[in-house]
Amino acid sequence: MRLFKSFKYAFRGIVYCVNNERNMRIHTVAALYVFVFSLFFEMSRTSYAAIFLAVAMVMAAELFNTVAEELCDMSAASFNPVVRIVKDMAAGAVLVCAVFAVAVGICVFWQPAAFLQIFQFFTSKPLMLLALAVSLVISIVFIISGPTGIRDRIRRKREE
Template sequence: MKPHRHSLYRTFANAAAGVVHAFKTERNMKIHAAAALMVFIAAALLQLDLIRWLFLLLAVGLVFTAELINTAIEAVVDLVSPQVHPYARIAKDTAAGAVLVAAIVAVGIGIGVFYEPIRGWIGSLL
């Protein structure tokens, strides 16, 4: 028997509920959101061009996606292995490592995006 298929609206509503849940319950998601807000404010103040904005959006999306996947993996691991188990720890640590890698890549993108505009801004002050 095929599983029941939800409407397209319900599918998007469920996905949005997952994102909202992560923002409400995951401290690191709040930290990522605060960092993203500061990055977007800086980008607006520096009047970055479209390509730079797209790189920033990609970097932020990468980190948010990694954090959402990490949250999902942690929830499933907690469900199937409520007791401490070495494989559960490996799964959780590896998922967290994916977020760390995404965040490091995002910082590198941020440096590449902001280097010249900030250098130019500082130069205009001197």
């Protein structure tokens, strides 16, 4: 039973980060698009493993960054230069992971023939292009507003 509670608490932490951190929503959306578009590429299990590890590193770094920010905000009632340095270093760790994740993505996805295949897929299927455009709009709304912002907006519309 304690094992299930530990998973519950872990998922609650992830959900908190998604709800409250725009950058975590950016990472989540980017990961979703990476995995969807990976279907167009010839990838080995090793390539998929590299992508999974890169995504996991970025998201874990963002979770740790959020932990650092929350603890710093809780411990310092006013501006503290040490708190600023700690927050900057935590953000820097996310940046390092994100830059190297992009490098992994370039190494794995640099397949010009696949880019042509993606282009031809969407130009030959206008409904799929429309679906992509709609998914991009939904993703942008999700990133900017977050799940709680979207929920609150829907509730306000229902009340009107």
